[in-house]
Amino acid sequence: MQVAKDRIYSPFDGRVVGEMPLATEAEVEAAVGAAVASFQTYRRLPRFVRADILQRASELLGKRREEAAALISAEAGKPLYDARGEVARSIFNLSNAAAEARRIAGVEIPLDMDGGIFAYQTTGDGGARIDLSDMDQQALVAGSRRVGLARRFPIGPVLAIAPFNFPLNLVLHKVAPALAVGNSVVLKPAPQTPLTSVLLAEILTEAGLPDGVLNVVHCAVPLAEKMVRDDRFHMVTFTGSAPVGWHIKSIAGKKKVALELGGNAAVIVCADADLELAAARCVRGGVVYGGQYCIGVQRILVHESVRKPFQESLVRKLRDCKVGDPALPDTDVGPVIDQRSAARIKSWIDEAVEAGARIVIGGGRANSIVEPTLLAGTKPGMKVEDEEIFGPVMTINSFERFGDAVSRANATRYGLQGGLFTRDLRQAFTALEDWDVGGLMINDVPIYRIDNMPFGGWKESGIGREGTRFAMEEMSELKHLVINYH
The missing domain is CATH 3.40.605.10 (Aldehyde Dehydrogenase; Chain A, domain 1)
Incomplete structure (x- = not known):
């Protein structure tokens, strides 16, 4: 046969x-x-x-x-x-x-933590205690002679x-x-x-x-x-x-x-961030392997005071990416997995532009290769904002208040990983409390993963x-x- x-x-x-x-x-x-x-x-x-x-x-x-x-x-x-x-x-x-x-x-489980099996008497202050003077000491010891072992x-x-x-x-x-x-x-x-x-x-x-x-x-x-x-x-x-x-x-x-x-990972870039580091890592996190990472950088929120220099650095680095044959050792961005996926990604870009977004760089497609793309002026309701792109496409928007940035980053049904660039530990711990993600990377992007780390998400991320x-x-x-x- x-x-x-x-x-x-x-x-x-x-x-x-x-x-x-x-x-x-x-x-x-x-x-x-x-x-x-x-x-x-x-x-x-x-x-x-x-x-x-x-x-x-x-x-x-x-x-x-x-x-x-x-x-x-x-x-x-x-x-x-x-x-x-x-x-x-x-x-x-x-x-x-x-x-x-x-x-x-496994671990030992202590079994002498609760004295409920022994007789208590009321004390004058309304509390209770074991009367060690009257109690049979041997009974007390015997009641504690149990060991618990939990094995996997x-x-x-x-x-x-x-x-x-x-x-x-x-x-x-x-x-x-x-x-x-x-x-x-x-x-x-x-x-x-x-x-x-x-x-x-x-x-x-x-x-x-x-x-x-x-x-x-x-x-x-x-x-x-x-x-x-x-x-x-x-x-x-x-x-x-x-x-x-x-x-x-x-x-x-x-x-x-x-x-x-899936994920819809966001990166917040604060005014005190190392902008060159943040831009370099965002490019790596957004377009590596054609953006086909569930923890790839998709949405960038940058403080309005540093938006211009950060975006300029981001565009320079995107422009320097070598796109083409994945078998060549110096290729940065190869194809997505098939032409159907490339066509879907391109259609999402086009839909966003029709709804008012602007292409800062990229936006093109040739067969199964989608150009590294940065979109500005995107809004909730657009697929590139709400859904998982799974392609080499990032969006960029400004914020004024840190709390608003965290809220927007968190306003997704996904919660896999996020990235935050700041030197302010108060902001880092505030984000940890308010941002519902399985992993939060400080001064790095969401694609950071070492294989012994606990990895998983909140909400619809799994x-x-x-x-x-x-x-x-x-x-x-x-x-x-x-x-x-x-």
């Missing part, structure tokens, strides 16, 4: 990067069955075995880093510089998961559904902690970028991961939804768009769900947290043991 295959195309020039077998319903069922069966043995492996597998995988990826970077650049259209950065982060992600696999531990255990088979924009590292944000804590995984990579997941699975197998523990399934949406509904999975972890994420939650049943969804240790906690359950040693 001939196996159906999907061709994977380069977003930049349309060339065929490779082919990926399209899983049938029987093959999906076999993958789920393998994950269920392998979990029963993998969960019982000593932690040092799991750690050693992950550490070897990190080292093997290090040896194949250029191969991995070239593949990411080809199938995701990511500039080679950024693809190499993703591979470097992935090497760390694996080694950090290995370290966390060794050190994650793997939750069970995990369904991981990954996005296209980080086809290696965001996959590892699901796979590495799941393996570290003792879970098996069925991985559904993004349809545009499955080849990198195959490479990762190959590396983990070479590192010693037992058969059936990681299963890569490239399948149609109906089969993916069937897996989401499947009660043999104990958890679904998804990164992608908000509509898809909340749909997954609605059909997942009683299993645990972790969602890393539920749960990633970052190796935090994801391991999401992917495990507590058991509490109480021992009475009287």
Whole structure:
């Protein structure tokens, strides 16, 4: 029987990067069955075995880093510089998961904190106390001779559904902690970028991961939804768009769900900010990888007293960005993932202009490449203000009062990360109190992320947290043991 295959195309020039077998319903069922069966043995492996597998995988990826970077650049259209950065982060992600696999531990729960089991007597001042003079001391000691131990255990088979924009590292944000804590995984990579997941699975197998523990399934949406509904999975972890994420939650049943969804990140630039630093970081955060970051810079709010010099610096830096072939080492901005996405981004720019916004720089499109674009005079109600652009487009507006800037930055249904440039710690802590985001970066932009950080959002940006240790906690359950040693 001939196996159906999907061709994977380069977003930049349309060339065929490779082919990926399209899983049938029987093959999906076999993958789920393998994950269920392998979990029963993998969960019982000593932690040092799991750690050693992950550490070897990190080292093997290090040896194949250029191969991995070239593949990411080809199938995701990511500039080679950024693809190499993703591979470097992935090497760390694996080694950090290995370290966390060794050190994650339970805690002792003190059980002698409440004296309610003992007899109290009323004191003259209306209080109460244990009468130690009359009470049997042995009974008091015996009542305290209990110890509580809370330990974490793997939750069970995990369904991981990954996005296209980080086809290696965001996959590892699901796979590495799941393996570290003792879970098996069925991985559904993004349809545009499955080849990198195959490479990762190959590396983990070479590192010693037992058969059936990681299963890569490239399948149609109906089969993916069937897996989401499947009660043999104990958890679904998804990164992608908000509509898809909340749909997954609605059909997942009683299993645990972790969602890393969209953003509409804002940056506030105060009058006391380092304007050159702020401009450089905003350009990096707004147009890197074609702006296809859920934490990319989308809205910039700058104090009116420094608006002109800041904007001039921003435009100079945008003009200096090299746009083109992602395979070239000096390319800053390559294509977005496909021409349909490019057409959508361009239509949002055009709609904003028709509604009164002004193009400061950029605004053009050629096939799947959208020029780095800065829009001024945008207003709430425009898609470029209210929705997630997921393209190399930023808006810029002024503010007079800091509180108004925080309110406008916060006036979105998303709450992933934000950035604030200021030397005033009072403003930093005020923003922390009033701005509902999962992460606030002071004197940096929202794309700042180190892979062991807790990462996740408020509001419609998702539920749960990633970052190796935090994801391991999401992917495990507590058991509490109480021992009475009287």
